[in-house]
Amino acid sequence: MSLLQTEGLTRRYAGLVAVDAVTLAVPQGGVHAVIGPNGAGKTTFFNMLSGLVPPSEGTMRFAGQDITRGKAHRRAALGMARTFQNIRVFTEMTVLENVLTGLHAGMACGLAGVVLRLSGFRRAERAAVVASRAALDAVGLADHADALSGSLSYGDQRRLEIARAMVAKPRLLLLDEPAAGMNPAETESLAGLVRRIADGGTTVLLVEHDMGFVMGLSDSVSVLNFGRLIYSGTPAQARSEPAVVEAYLGARLAEKLRARHG
Amino acid sequence: MPAWLDDFLWTYQNLINTLGVNGLLALSMYVVLAVGQLSLGQAAFMGLGAYSSALMTMKLHLPFFVVLPASCVVPVLFALAIGVPTLRLSGVYLAIATIGLGEVLRTVYLNVDLVGGALGLNGIPERAEAWMIYGLLVVAIAALWLIGRSHVGRAMEAMRQDPVAASVMGVDVQRYQLGALLASAVLAGIAGCLSAHQSSFIGPNEYGFEPAVTILSFALLGGIGTPVASVVGAFILTLLPELLRGFSDLRLVFNGLIIVAAVLFLPRGLVALRMRRRAA
Ligand SMILES: Nc1ncnc2c1ncn2[C@@H]1O[C@H](COP(=O)(O)OP(=O)(O)OP(=O)(O)O)[C@@H](O)[C@H]1O
Numbered sequence: 001m002s003l004l005q006t007e008g009l010t011r012r013y014a015g016l017v018a019v020d021a022v023t024l025a026v027p028q029g030g031v032h033a034v035i036g037p038n039g040a041g042k043t044t045f046f047n048m049l050s051g052l053v054p055p056s057e058g059t060m061r062f063a064g065q066d067i068t069r070g071k072a073h074r075r076a077a078l079g080m081a082r083t084f085q086n087i088r089v090f091t092e093m094t095v096l097e098n099v100l101t102g103l104h105a106g107m108a109c110g111l112a113g114v115v116l117r118l119s120g121f122r123r124a125e126r127a128a129v130v131a132s133r134a135a136l137d138a139v140g141l142a143d144h145a146d147a148l149s150g151s152l153s154y155g156d157q158r159r160l161e162i163a164r165a166m167v168a169k170p171r172l173l174l175l176d177e178p179a180a181g182m183n184p185a186e187t188e189s190l191a192g193l194v195r196r197i198a199d200g201g202t203t204v205l206l207v208e209h210d211m212g213f214v215m216g217l218s219d220s221v222s223v224l225n226f227g228r229l230i231y232s233g234t235p236a237q238a239r240s241e242p243a244v245v246e247a248y249l250g251a252r253l254a255e256k257l258r259a260r261h262g
Numbered sequence: 263m264p265a266w267l268d269d270f271l272w273t274y275q276n277l278i279n280t281l282g283v284n285g286l287l288a289l290s291m292y293v294v295l296a297v298g299q300l301s302l303g304q305a306a307f308m309g310l311g312a313y314s315s316a317l318m319t320m321k322l323h324l325p326f327f328v329v330l331p332a333s334c335v336v337p338v339l340f341a342l343a344i345g346v347p348t349l350r351l352s353g354v355y356l357a358i359a360t361i362g363l364g365e366v367l368r369t370v371y372l373n374v375d376l377v378g379g380a381l382g383l384n385g386i387p388e389r390a391e392a393w394m395i396y397g398l399l400v401v402a403i404a405a406l407w408l409i410g411r412s413h414v415g416r417a418m419e420a421m422r423q424d425p426v427a428a429s430v431m432g433v434d435v436q437r438y439q440l441g442a443l444l445a446s447a448v449l450a451g452i453a454g455c456l457s458a459h460q461s462s463f464i465g466p467n468e469y470g471f472e473p474a475v476t477i478l479s480f481a482l483l484g485g486i487g488t489p490v491a492s493v494v495g496a497f498i499l500t501l502l503p504e505l506l507r508g509f510s511d512l513r514l515v516f517n518g519l520i521i522v523a524a525v526l527f528l529p530r531g532l533v534a535l536r537m538r539r540r541a542a
């Protein structure tokens with residue numbers, strides 16, 4: 001059975017359908033990509049999956065549960081984590097504190113335990129710090145644990161977001177354009193990181209414009225165009241699929257026309 | 263106790279108590295700002311605590327050790343009534359609703375005979391002692407500091423910076439916002455009770471818009487990086503008018519200037535410390 005399943009998932013905004021009846025199954029395990037031209041609805045699709053934007057129509061199931069109406073904060077406990085296209089680290093917290101927030105859903109201790117510093121609370125905090133340092137280590141940020149997150153470079157902030165998302169060992173990790181703004185060397189090491197995450201048992205669903213990155217990494221590719229799912233299958237076949245080629249050529253042509261005619 | 267200390271305490275008793283009460287009010291503001299919300303209802307919550315506790319003492323003749331904790335009940339009920347509907351909406355609604363609350367309550371106090379109308383309540387027994395005020399202040403600071411250095415404090419700071427990202431981390435943002443508002447109502451209500459039982463008089467105009475702005479300026483001047491910062495702000499703003507007498511007429515102007523200056527030049531307040539957000 002698939003880990004994630006959407007059925008006719010739709011999101012309308014005044015005057016446009018951002019995501020149009022998308023039915024998609026993401027199997028357990030592996031790296032899966034969602035691609036498509038700018039404005040195709042990829043981020044909106046992710047926002048619905050993570051509970052930030054309620055669907056206008058359709059349903060979603062995750063790990064055997066209907067999550068169509070569930071709130072965003074419930075996703076973490078179910079084992080879904082994500083990063084954002086426009087980085088959203090807590091810039092005024094240290095790197096380590098950022099990663100610690102990724103464990104929030106699992107911190108069960110109540111206010112009394114916190115204020116009285118009961119042993120259960122202290123144990124949980126210690127364990128959280130150990131797990132967070134390990135997550136930072138995995139993305140190569142261990143040396144920056146006590147730096148303010150806002151002071152990190154762009155690429156490091158993207159890695160920090162991944163560490164924060166991964167620290168609770170989610171079943172599904174959503175990455176929205178993780179390679180955006182990275183140079184080729186950073187992109188290559190990111191690909192290695194994503195591979196290791198998938199090998200560790202977390203299913204990865206990612207949106208990315210860098211085709212080399214997508215093709216080399218993904219077990220399956222789904223293509224959105226104007227909100228519609230126009231292809232879902234192997235990366236190799238995507239290249240020869242007329243609808244996909246057309247969507248990308250159309251988008252490129254439109255861009256060229258814009259550039260030429262303002 | 264040495265004689266000079268006794269003298270000192272006697273002379274400045276009122277000021278010393280007021281400082282402590284204002285410290286508690288600053289904390290009640292801090293709790294709300296620390297989760298990224300803005301409430302202008304702290305004075306109104308304080309008034310509810312003051313009036314309800316004065317009535318419990320004067321009409322029901324309850325002992326102070328019952329009245330003090332019970333003084334947060336009415337403020338908490340009002341905070342629930344305001345918070346539950348407004349916190350679903352964007353942050354501005356809480357600010358507007360709480361301004362409204364203060365003005366509505368002022369009209370109610372003015373027109374209800376039970377609470378003395380325009381004359382207010384006189385002859386409230388002076389039962390609040392400095393040790394109670396400062397004991398509670400220290401306990402509140404310690405509790406908020408301990409909470410700040412835990413997953414709860416991290417969640418509060420996360421949602422202050424970015425509620426969307428915080429919710430993705432699993433923080434139930436609305437629940438935390440309501441919790442913070444209720445905690446702030448408890449602190450303000452208790453501060454109201456303590457102040458009513460140390461000044462012997464309370465009136466309808468003490469809990470309106472002006473004190474609400476003053477309480478906000480405590481936290482804005484001191485900062486909200488740590489709970490102590492807001493208390494420092496309260497101490498400075500309570501002592502300044504005492505030091506510069508004659509200046510108290512301009513208090514509201516001064517508070518307004520502080521808010522503008524704090525926002526423009528000191529966005530993190532005078533005590534711009536950042537709290538360590540973990541216990542281990
Ligand atoms: N809150 C919103 N209100 C109105 N329209 C929106 C909103 N969010 C997204 N849209 C529109 O929905 C469409 C899809 O946007 P979305 O951000 O999902 O695209 P995308 O595939 O992620 O694009 P990109 O590759 O540029 O990130 C766009 O036309 C966008 O303008």
Ligand SMILES: [Mg+2]
Nearest residue numbers: 042043044085
């Ligand atoms: Mg996008």
